Amino acid sequence: MPTKIADCLAALCAGLLLAACGQAVVAAVAQEPDANTACALDGMVLKDFPGSKAQVHYADGNPDFYCDLMELFAVMLAPEHKRKVTAVFVQDSGKTDWANPSGHWIAARSALYVVGSRKQGSMGPTFGVFSSAQDAQAFAQKEGGTVVTFDKVTAAMLHTGGVAGDARH
Numbered sequence: 449m450p451t452k453i454a455d456c457l458a459a460l461c462a463g464l465l466l467a468a469c470g471q472a473v474v475a476a477v478a479q480e481p482d483a484n485t486a487c488a489l490d491g492m493v494l495k496d497f498p499g500s501k502a503q504v505h506y507a508d509g510n511p512d513f514y515c516d517l518m519e520l521f522a523v524m525l526a527p528e529h530k531r532k533v534t535a536v537f538v539q540d541s542g543k544t545d546w547a548n549p550s551g552h553w554i555a556a557r558s559a560l561y562v563v564g565s566r567k568q569g570s571m572g573p574t575f576g577v578f579s580s581a582q583d584a585q586a587f588a589q590k591e592g593g594t595v596v597t598f599d600k601v602t603a604a605m606l607h608t609g610g611v612a613g614d615a616r617h
Contacts, residue, residue, distance in 0.1 A: 501515060
């Protein structure tokens with residue numbers, strides 16, 4: 449009899465742990481900023497500026513929005529950034545209007561970035577971001593720059609207009 453009780457308790461504990469894990473794993477979904485959504489870094493209203501926007505979702509469920517991809521990477525690459533990130537979304541420059549971006553949110557970590565282009569965002573030069581390699585290459589040919597993946601963006605690229613070194617393509 450004690451073995452059956454122990455087995456039941458073990459099964460009950462395992463079930464409770466699985467249920468708790470299931471509740472903790474909630475997929476983040478990109479949110480469309482409204483007319484008053486402000487940048488977490490500088491307080492500027494996102495809708496007032498051209499270029500793709502970004503949003504970072506944290507484990508506490510609260511997203512931060514950024515009016516420029518340079519700001520997104522400045523935060524993500526900062527050594528002091530320790531909050532648990534559950535998702536990062538950016539707007540696909542190949543599918544949304546550069547001057548008035550809306551919708552077309554994609555996962556930032558799987559996107560392609562054009563660094564070093566002539567395109568301007570809220571604070572000057574910024575990155576183009578794309579879900580399609582063909583769109584990224586076409587943008588780079590038209591606006592200049594180099595196509596890189598999320599994990600290849602460096603802090604040095606943020607300080608040199610997008611290209612490591614002093615040459616702009």
